Amino acid sequence: MKKIDVTKSVMDSIVSFESKRTKKWLGILLLVVVWILISIVLVGVRTYGILSERHTLDVLEILYQDREIIAEFWQDTLLVAWEEFPQQSMFIGVGLISILIGIWIVTKRRRKIMVRRIEELAKRQKRRNNT
Amino acid sequence: MQARSMKMISDEALVRDVQEGSISAFETLVTRYQGKLHSFVSYLVRDSIAAQDIVQESFVSLYKTIDRIDTEKKFSVYLFSMTRNHAISYLRGRKVHEPLEHAMHISTGESPEIVLEQKDEAARIEDALSSIDEKFVRVIRLYYFDNLSYEEVGAYLKIPVNTVRTRLRRAKAALRTALETL
Numbered sequence: 325m326k327k328i329d330v331t332k333s334v335m336d337s338i339v340s341f342e343s344k345r346t347k348k349w350l351g352i353l354l355l356v357v358v359w360i361l362i363s364i365v366l367v368g369v370r371t372y373g374i375l376s377e378r379h380t381l382d383v384l385e386i387l388y389q390d391r392e393i394i395a396e397f398w399q400d401t402l403l404v405a406w407e408e409f410p411q412q413s414m415f416i417g418v419g420l421i422s423i424l425i426g427i428w429i430v431t432k433r434r435r436k437i438m439v440r441r442i443e444e445l446a447k448r449q450k451r452r453n454n455t
Numbered sequence: 456m457q458a459r460s461m462k463m464i465s466d467e468a469l470v471r472d473v474q475e476g477s478i479s480a481f482e483t484l485v486t487r488y489q490g491k492l493h494s495f496v497s498y499l500v501r502d503s504i505a506a507q508d509i510v511q512e513s514f515v516s517l518y519k520t521i522d523r524i525d526t527e528k529k530f531s532v533y534l535f536s537m538t539r540n541h542a543i544s545y546l547r548g549r550k551v552h553e554p555l556e557h558a559m560h561i562s563t564g565e566s567p568e569i570v571l572e573q574k575d576e577a578a579r580i581e582d583a584l585s586s587i588d589e590k591f592v593r594v595i596r597l598y599y600f601d602n603l604s605y606e607e608v609g610a611y612l613k614i615p616v617n618t619v620r621t622r623l624r625r626a627k628a629a630l631r632t633a634l635e636t637l
Contacts, residue, residue, distance in 0.1 A: 338481060
């Protein structure tokens with residue numbers, strides 16, 4: 325059999341392709357996660373603003389001071405909280421958190437693979453720099 | 456995984472390892488198959504340099520699609536059929552360019568008569584080859600057309616070097632007879 329060695333050229337192409345693919349994937353993941361986190365913070369700030377405006381937190385603080393009241397009238401407390409809280413913002417917030425958790429779970433395997441690839445790419449880069 | 460232990464791992468396990476993110480496992484696959492694929496493609500396209508490019512392309516596309524490979528099935532079958540498809544695409548592409556190259560060849564040097572004679576001769580040899588035993592054809596193609604050595608032909612066909620010599624001698628005799636009868 326004629327001896328050929330395409331290993332280096334093939335691996336160079338693979339490394340270049342993999343670096344681009346990994347960067348793209350991580351970039352998209354980071355962008356989505358950061359966007360969701362920023363949205364959660366914004367929704368949180370908005371919710372807090374509305375609660376402060378309505379003095380809902382003050383009401384809840386009074387209720388918390390006497391926990392026996394909450395224990396006895398927990399249904400009324402919940403109803404107050406439910407009516408006082410800005411429901412639309414809360415739904416959006418809960419939705420965003422659920423999406424974030426979903427992404428985290430769905431990408432678990434992929435992230436593991438990516439971490440391994442990044443480690444290998446880094447090793448190869450280090451080896452290349454040393455030679 | 457260490458390089459030494461990787462050599463003992465099955466292809467399917469290496470593919471699984473690549474699917475799990477290992478790049479060095481893929482390097483092992485390349486080292487393991489590049490020679491075999493090169494001989495295979497050389498036999499198909501009859502051009503060692505083009506074969507090298509095709510092998511390279513095949514490995515790169517293999518890597519890009521490796522996540523879709525079913526590791527329950529035999530990997531080598533998948534790899535060889537994918538490489539064959541690349542070789543066929545190359546041959547199709549070459550067919551499109553051939554007439555132009557052929558025209559250039561005529562205009563730069565040899566006279567049309569010589570070119571026609573050579574074409575006739577090549578056609579006669581092809582006819583003769585098609586009439587002799589396939590095992591003789593393979594030896595002739597590998598030795599004369601692909602310029603492989605006795606050892607390389609032996610390794611490719613998995614036969615001893617002495618058998619290659621004997622087979623080649625018989626192949627030449629069979630070809631001579633076939634040419635005479637044409």
